[in-house]
Amino acid sequence: xxxxxxxxxxxxxxxxxxxxxxxxxxxxxxxxxxxxxxxxxxxxxxxxxxxxxxxxxxxxxxxxxxxxxxxxxxxxxxxxxxxxxxxxxxxxxxxxxxxxxxxxxxxxxxxxxxxxxxxxxxxxxxxxxxxxxxxxxxxxxxxxxxxxxxxxxxxxxxxxxxxxxxxxxxxxxxxxxxxxxxxxxxxxxxxxxxxxxxxxxxxxxxxxxxxxxxxxxxxxxxxxxxxxxxxxxxxxxxxxxxxxxxxxxxxxxxxxxxxxxxxxxxxxxxxxxxxxxxxxxxxxxxxxxxxxxxxxxxxxxxxxxxxxxxxxxxxxxxxxxxxxxxxxxxxxxxxxxxxxxxxxxxxxxxxxxxxxxxxxxxxxxxxxxxxxxxxxxxxxxxxxxxxxxxxxxxxxxxxxxxxxxxxxxxxxxxxxxxxxxxxxxxxxxxxxxxxxxxxxxxxxxxxxxxxxxxxxxxxxxxxxxxxx
Amino acid sequence: xxxxxxxxxxxxxxxxxxxxxxxxxxxxxxxxxxxxxxxxxxxxxxxxxxxxxxxxxxxxxxxxxxxxxxxxxxxxxxxxxxxxxxxxxxxxxxxxxxxxxxxxxxxxxxxxxxxxxxxxxxxxxxxxxxxxxxxxxxxxxxxxxxxxxxxxxxxxxxxxxxxxxxxxxxxxxxxxxxxxxxxxxxxxxxxxxxxxxxxxxxxxxxxxxxxxxxxxxxxxxxxxxxxxxxxxxxxxxxxxxxxxxxxxxxxxxxxxxxxxxxxxxxxxxxxxxxxxxxxxxxxxxxxxxxxxxxxxxxxxxxxxxxxxxxxxxxxxxxxxxxxxxxxxxxxxxxxxxxxxxxxxxxxxxxxxxxxxxxxxxxxxxxxxxxxxxxxxxxxxxxxxxxxxxxxxxxxxxxxxxxxxxxxxxxxxxxxxxxxxxxxxxxxxxxxxxxxxxxxxxxxxxxxxxxxxxxxxxxxxxxxxxxxx
Numbered sequence: 001x002x003x004x005x006x007x008x009x010x011x012x013x014x015x016x017x018x019x020x021x022x023x024x025x026x027x028x029x030x031x032x033x034x035x036x037x038x039x040x041x042x043x044x045x046x047x048x049x050x051x052x053x054x055x056x057x058x059x060x061x062x063x064x065x066x067x068x069x070x071x072x073x074x075x076x077x078x079x080x081x082x083x084x085x086x087x088x089x090x091x092x093x094x095x096x097x098x099x100x101x102x103x104x105x106x107x108x109x110x111x112x113x114x115x116x117x118x119x120x121x122x123x124x125x126x127x128x129x130x131x132x133x134x135x136x137x138x139x140x141x142x143x144x145x146x147x148x149x150x151x152x153x154x155x156x157x158x159x160x161x162x163x164x165x166x167x168x169x170x171x172x173x174x175x176x177x178x179x180x181x182x183x184x185x186x187x188x189x190x191x192x193x194x195x196x197x198x199x200x201x202x203x204x205x206x207x208x209x210x211x212x213x214x215x216x217x218x219x220x221x222x223x224x225x226x227x228x229x230x231x232x233x234x235x236x237x238x239x240x241x242x243x244x245x246x247x248x249x250x251x252x253x254x255x256x257x258x259x260x261x262x263x264x265x266x267x268x269x270x271x272x273x274x275x276x277x278x279x280x281x282x283x284x285x286x287x288x289x290x291x292x293x294x295x296x297x298x299x300x301x302x303x304x305x306x307x308x309x310x311x312x313x314x315x316x317x318x319x320x321x322x323x324x325x326x327x328x329x330x331x332x333x334x335x336x337x338x339x340x341x342x343x344x345x346x347x348x349x350x351x352x353x354x355x356x357x358x359x360x361x362x363x364x365x366x367x368x369x370x371x372x373x374x375x376x377x378x379x380x381x382x383x384x385x386x387x388x389x390x391x392x393x394x395x396x397x398x399x400x401x402x403x404x405x406x407x408x409x410x411x412x413x414x415x416x417x418x419x420x421x422x423x424x425x426x427x428x429x430x431x432x433x434x435x436x437x438x439x440x441x442x443x444x445x446x447x448x449x450x451x452x453x454x455x456x457x458x459x460x461x462x463x464x465x466x467x468x
Numbered sequence: 469x470x471x472x473x474x475x476x477x478x479x480x481x482x483x484x485x486x487x488x489x490x491x492x493x494x495x496x497x498x499x500x501x502x503x504x505x506x507x508x509x510x511x512x513x514x515x516x517x518x519x520x521x522x523x524x525x526x527x528x529x530x531x532x533x534x535x536x537x538x539x540x541x542x543x544x545x546x547x548x549x550x551x552x553x554x555x556x557x558x559x560x561x562x563x564x565x566x567x568x569x570x571x572x573x574x575x576x577x578x579x580x581x582x583x584x585x586x587x588x589x590x591x592x593x594x595x596x597x598x599x600x601x602x603x604x605x606x607x608x609x610x611x612x613x614x615x616x617x618x619x620x621x622x623x624x625x626x627x628x629x630x631x632x633x634x635x636x637x638x639x640x641x642x643x644x645x646x647x648x649x650x651x652x653x654x655x656x657x658x659x660x661x662x663x664x665x666x667x668x669x670x671x672x673x674x675x676x677x678x679x680x681x682x683x684x685x686x687x688x689x690x691x692x693x694x695x696x697x698x699x700x701x702x703x704x705x706x707x708x709x710x711x712x713x714x715x716x717x718x719x720x721x722x723x724x725x726x727x728x729x730x731x732x733x734x735x736x737x738x739x740x741x742x743x744x745x746x747x748x749x750x751x752x753x754x755x756x757x758x759x760x761x762x763x764x765x766x767x768x769x770x771x772x773x774x775x776x777x778x779x780x781x782x783x784x785x786x787x788x789x790x791x792x793x794x795x796x797x798x799x800x801x802x803x804x805x806x807x808x809x810x811x812x813x814x815x816x817x818x819x820x821x822x823x824x825x826x827x828x829x830x831x832x833x834x835x836x837x838x839x840x841x842x843x844x845x846x847x848x849x850x851x852x853x854x855x856x857x858x859x860x861x862x863x864x865x866x867x868x869x870x871x872x873x874x875x876x877x878x879x880x881x882x883x884x885x886x887x888x889x890x891x892x893x894x895x896x897x898x899x900x901x902x903x904x905x906x907x908x909x910x911x912x913x914x915x916x917x918x919x920x921x922x923x924x925x926x927x928x929x930x931x932x933x934x935x936x
Contacts, residue, residue, distance in 0.1 A: 027760070029721070030920035031912030104729045158910065159725035247722070250913070251810040253497070254715070257627035258813040261572045292495070342719040345726040347912045442626065444499030444815045445718070445913030452498035 041385035049088035062400030093125030101195030105240025106348035107356035114360020134166020190367035204395035207373035218372035228282035244343035253442030517556035520837035530868030561593030569663030573708025574816035575824035582828025602634020658835035672863035675841035686840035696750035712811035721910030
């Protein structure tokens with residue numbers, strides 16, 4: 001058999017010829033249509049036979065003794081890396097489930113597409129079940145069998161509506177039993193949980209549960225969140241962050257150009273992303289690096305102000321006082337903006353499209369090799385896609401414990417903006433200049449073709465040491 | 469001399485080699501940079517010698533007798549059309565002023581670029597003055613001499629910050645005298661007013677004033693407003709409408725996909741564009757045609773609801789009542805969105821870029837031929853740019869009168885959404901289907917290259933009879 005093409009677009013399935021019929025809407029915009037057949041490159045390790053190689057054994061992000069007690073079957077297991085090999089696993093047919101968990105992030109559909117194509121390519125005869133409406137779909141046994149026709153309309157498309165998402169958790173003993181029953185009923189070899197920190201913690205608990213009961217169902221996580229706070233050395237970014245930041249930055253850039261075009265309005269350029277009620281300010285920092293506002297408040301540095309409206313009020317009060325003592329004579333009109341939901345479901349950028357596809361493809365490889373309790377990990381992301389690395393990181397290695405109601409609960413430690421990290425240091429070195437001189441940048445709308453289409457984001461490139 | 473290239477990019481000036489130094493920010497995003505040298509096609513009439521031919525004499529949109537009294541020098545003058553000719557006007561050097569008036573709209577910089585390039589190409593030795601901060605710049609004599617270096621960084625860029633805009637009007641006899649003084653001081657052959665209906669009314673009053681005093685300064689208007697309510701048969705659309713609608717529709721599309729991905733939120737998809745306090749609903753209608761929401765309220769058909777939050781409250785009240793009688797058991801959470809300022813200063817779409825460039829080029833030709841009191845009119849917009857027609861429409865022909873404080877005031881009649889027009893009829897024929905079945909379309913971000921980059925908008929194509 002010839003090695004599969006590096007440009008995968010549904011493996012050997014003629015997806016390009018499938019009609020867009022199964023999505024709720026049968027009508028697509030020109031841009032949506034143009035994305036359907038966007039070719040997705042794959043890391044070159046998938047072009048040849050490969051094996052999954054174990055790395056050194058792992059510990060935990062904090063309190064390893066407690067994590068070891070909470071995950072007796074999984075704690076300490078090694079990470080995994082895909083490496084070129086003489087021969088490949090023959091790849092028997094697998095039964096795999098996939099679930100979208102929590103808030104939407106651009107690219108989720110491509111994780112599923114990547115898994116599907118991997119199974120079609122490498123484990124012929126496999127079945128992929130999509131659990132509907134998040135983890136509740138696992139507990140209730142609500143699923144759809146994914147087919148090429150079903151998946152095709154969602155390739156490179158935003159949203160989570162292929163199988164929908166939900167915020168339920170598998171927590172109680174009864175709920176774990178329900179998940180076990182579903183896994184048994186469908187004879188699942190594996191389950192992929194696409195979610196944020198909480199969902200991946202849940203995935204790890206489920207992996208531990210299945211392993212402790214000697215059940216064959218393996219569980220693999222995938223790093224999803226536009227907030228960018230689920231990351232570590234092996235998982236350089238969570239998917240969706242790139243696209244969402246670009247969407248917000250486009251709007252911020254437009255509003256800044258608007259403000260510069262007239263002396264009448266002073267737009268409040270405080271970027272407040274309260275979408276998920278999250279604490280980390282990666283989106284704010286990335287948008288600042290993309291657009292250079294005069295003032296940016298990073299929650300990790302200063303207690304973040306509650307609302308943009310409050311900031312405007314404070315400025316109004318200050319200017320009113322100056323007016324009364326004759327230090328200010330102009331009119332001030334604040335204009336607040338909140339950018340939130342618009343960024344969660346945008347068409348994924350080329351970076352998120354490729355990254356998600358590789359995450360899904362990698363998740364398939366990890367399951368095929370019998371791995372469980374790992375999070376799909378694609379690295380070397382500043383290089384061309386062909387040079388990306390693929391593997392898995394033990395979910396337990398990302399964990400710490402929190403004391404809740406007198407009990408230790410495992411949690412994946414949120415990655416906050418590091419004040420001594422490269423992105424914040426870049427920002428800090430520039431902010432005085434940006435404050436005093438208008439250095440506004442307008443990133444413009446996400447482009448899918450042309451020379452600018454494949455650039456990722458400052459946060460990632462600075463953290464990887466590629467951008468200075 | 470060889471005919472000028474059809475792809476104009478600064479005429480014979482090597483603009484591509486100029487550094488971006490004069491804009492306040494010297495740093496551009498990749499997309500902004502990529503737009504600087506975007507080649508702009510021109511209507512083919514500019515490729516050869518041409519002459520300006522008069523059409524039939526004109527009347528007014530309403531109350532022609534009153535308009536004739538208000539504009540004794542200009543009323544009834546013919547429209548003008550550029551036609552191929554054996555020889556061209558030799559093109560002596562001109563002194564021209566340009567002003568941006570009112571709210572920003574994507575493409576304003578390209579109108580100025582088009583005027584500048586026309587003068588460089590056809591009237592060598594000309595000077596173009598940019599009045600700063602809107603009409604106040606004319607009255608106060610605040611201007612900048614526009615040079616290739618000054619203009620280059622603004623080519624195909626959003627915003628009005630090249631010379632900034634303002635909302636002052638030239639109204640009182642003293643103000644008209646100030647404008648006259650500035651025109652005399654700069655020895656102006658012409659003035660181009662880039663603005664909406666009020667600004668073009670003002671331009672016409674100024675043209676009448678100059679003409680009635682036998683001053684040489686001619687005044688030409690250009691149709692600017694994202695609201696799309698400044699249009700007529702000869703002026704098929706105002707610039708900025710195409711880009712702004714695309715920016716709003718992208719966001720609306722994203723929010724609709726978001727809503728479809730989870731059962732938790734029911735996003736309020738009422739599109740409310742209160743930006744300019746305008747009455748016409750062209751933006752709402754165009755966005756509906758682009759995205760297919762379940763419910764769209766068109767102000768020309770139903771008294772438009774005041775805020776999106778009020779609609780959510782009404783739905784909440786209704787569902788609460790249903791809950792109490794056992795007809796509804798789910799949770800409802802409305803989510804309101806307001807899209808406004810983000811659309812005014814976006815990078816102009818390819819359509820708006822080319823349209824504005826042609827409007828500016830045409831304004832230059834009208835001034836050169838001695839015309840005054842016309843609005844630059846570029847037609848046949850559904851065809852490739854080469855086939856666009858170029859000319860001018862008498863501003864008096866767009867006018868009606870309003871009685872204010874016992875006096876007749878001339879006003880350009882706002883073009884409202886026509887309930888028997890093709891765009892509304894298309895919407896009306898589809899809305900039942902869209903209401904009951906989710907036919908959401910996500911237009912995605914504006915693309916500047918590739919097969920979808922040059923598509924304009926439904927409203928324009930439906931009104932031109934090109935789209936069914």
